[in-house]
Amino acid sequence: MEKKFKIIFHIDLNAFFASCEMAEDKELKKLPIGIGGSSDRGVLTTANYNARKFGVKSAMNVYDAKRLCPNIVILPVNFDLYSKYSTLFFNLLSEYTDIIEKGSIDEGYLDMTDYCDGRHPLDIAEEIQNRLVEEYDLPVSIGVAPNMFLAKMASDIKKPLGITVLRKREIKDILWPLPIEDMFGIGKKTYPNLKLIGIKTIGDLAEYKDHRKLKLVLGNRMQEFIDKAHGIHNGVVTPHRYVDMKSIGNSSTYMQDVFEYSEAIIKLEKLTTKVVERVKEDESVCKTISIQVRYNDFTQINRSYTLEHYTENFYDIYEVVERLFDDNQSDKPIRLLGVSVSNLKDSQSNFRQLDIFNIPKNAVKEEGVMRLLDSINENYGSTLIKKGVKK
């Protein structure tokens, strides 16, 4: 039996935040623009290609960006706008296949294997690219390959507005010469260690003989990376993987370091308020609450606590935030504070489950029905009341 190759597209929106701004205001197309960086401590999330010509890059701080490109226009992040364009983008893609996985707000994987209808995949890729420019003024790069990893690597090769096909037989010619730091999954911590043992390109990794040494650098994921370097990846394009959020958080780096306890507490309260708003918007409830504290020496602690019940209630959550902070006091000035919640689930399922599954065992055993009712009120009262009032 002949084994059928899959046809996977990876589609990446080029300089996405900047492209959205230019799509809204065509005048900006003539200018070098950067997005983000509201304070001196801020960095740019992205820059358009006019600014990139000057050497401006994402994650660059505003000071350096202005030094390289004095005329750069810095715009604040407008997440609502980008969400709008992201939805348009994915809606257009969904005309071509039912199997789409969101990689993030600005990239997606398409499994086109059974959706080409006799057309050449390259023609379809071209059509998608042209339509996104014509209909929404959004430039994309597309990688076409037999698996997700290769498609992802391929889409990165020609930017902006590129289409790159990466077939199995082209791996040695196209993939192997790429620098190892460009391999998806290899970051700035692993890359220097790989270089240290003589691996400079993806080809070097594929052909590396001393697996004992390599294991020290890559750990348990060694085989996965070797396979990928050979173009082998069995990942499946999974719709909705990205949609079901695993955590919701807010964090902020302050203009000046925070020295006072009382000041930190006010900031934590503000962060908690934002997080709770988003949890409610998302119609979720959470069980685990975490704080993040980064000191001015850049050391960082994360502390979390898991409640016995799910909640969306500000006071339930803030009480934990404050206790976690109190339990981990330090004299060091604070640069960043963050609050996040995880162990999320749909708030409707929480509501349904309350009286059926989530009754504390000890309440039943020890004191019978009246105690049970009290316990429910105690644990879920605030949530129930909120639910009742809502909408």
Add this chain to the structure above:
DNA sequence: TCTGGGGTCCTAGGACCC
């Protein structure tokens, strides 16, 4: 280059249950 903010996934140890 004095270094953001939103996330995900992985690992490893400990507690606890059976």
Add this chain to the structure above:
DNA sequence: TCTGGGGTCCTAGGACCC
């Protein structure tokens, strides 16, 4: 009284990505 192995959940930290 001593002791097993598996499974799951929680916590902390680290690496990575956009």
